[in-house]
Amino acid sequence: MLSKEAGQRPRDGTAVAEELATLAHGALPGGGGETAEPPAPSVEITTAERRVICVILAADGSAETDATLSEAEGAARTEALRDIAARHGGRLELLQSQWLLIALSGAEAPTDLAARAAHCAFALRVELGGVPMSIATGMAEVAGRLPVGALIDRVVQLFPQRARLPESGIRLDGATAGLLARSFDIAQADEGAWLRGPKEEPDTVPRLLGKPTPCVGRERELLQLAAEWRHCVDEPTRAPWSSSAPPG
Secondary structure, eight states, rough: OOOOOGGGGGGSSSHHHHHHHHHHHOOTTTOOOOOOOOOOOOHHHSSSEEEEEEEEEEEEEEHTTTTOOOHHHHHHHHHHHHHHHHHHEEEEEEETTTTEEEEEEEESHHHHHHHHHHHHHHHHHHHHHHHOOOEEEEEEEEETTESSHHHHHHHHHHHGGGOOSSOOOEEOOOHHHHHTTTTEEEEEETEEEEEEEESSSSSSSSTTTEESSSSSOOOOHHHHHHHHHHHHHHHHHHOOOOOOOOOO
């Protein structure tokens, strides 16, 4: 198709499609009928997909109420918890009859994913009572039904002890706290960050490390705007500017 001589190039798109179809059936172009060598097998970098995931770890308080719950009531309670997880786009797994693990993922922005996890945690607390929880966000591989790797280790290490449990009882890792800082009230303590609840008025200015930061990573654009402003003042002239970016 890139030959300089017109006679050496396919005459039109139909001819190109015919040659591609010939290649797809394993024959070399040119009518020789020879069989093309099969392509070398691709080398897989990993057998599992890596994605941004929020995981919620909660204590299963059913052991404390098993004496009063019938088998049918226990099954109904578990189904209610699964419905809560599914309603927020997550999947619930029961671990060793004493832990509840909810994994949430999706194609939306990490801030939206973390907000979904926070609302799911609050809904779980309504059903479970004041049990401790922890939430962590990060890249993880999904093996079978559960995420694996450092993310699971982190959410387990974050899990709070009942003796030091604040009112909300939901502890956050640094990544989740940063993602939720604009729309949720987060308390900072010696042992880490704790989720309190949604803010009535979300911050209009994003925060970086807890400080209002209206422009992050836009030094070059700000310098250009400042230089253009000085030029307009000195001349004086008018200069239109337009700025666009994805949400956030």
